[in-house]
Amino acid sequence: MAVQGFSAAMAGGVSALLTMPLDTIKTRLQVLENEENGRRGPTIGQTVRKLVKEGGWTACYRGLGPRWASMSMSATTMITTYEFLKRLSAKNQEV
Numbered sequence: 001m002a003v004q005g006f007s008a009a010m011a012g013g014v015s016a017l018l019t020m021p022l023d024t025i026k027t028r029l030q031v032l033e034n035e036e037n038g039r040r041g042p043t044i045g046q047t048v049r050k051l052v053k054e055g056g057w058t059a060c061y062r063g064l065g066p067r068w069a070s071m072s073m074s075a076t077t078m079i080t081t082y083e084f085l086k087r088l089s090a091k092n093q094e095v
Helices: 004-029 042-055 057-063 064-094
Strands: none
Touching: 004 042, 004 057, 004 064, 042 057
């Protein structure tokens, strides 16, 4: 089960790394008011340009550490629990 736990932690971390820019953009769009004085909020393209202009491409990865830890622990907990219950179930069926 150690291999599955380690693999789950790495998979969770890699998925955090790959999806962090999308999550950052989504959060920015959610925070900005969409209908202020009858005007629409910024588009995704405008949001990306503003984000990169303010902090470069590294701004897309601000907060990666906590997200990496959270997603890694979540994936590890899910996979190791699944593996434990699967083995427990198989052991009970043999008896």
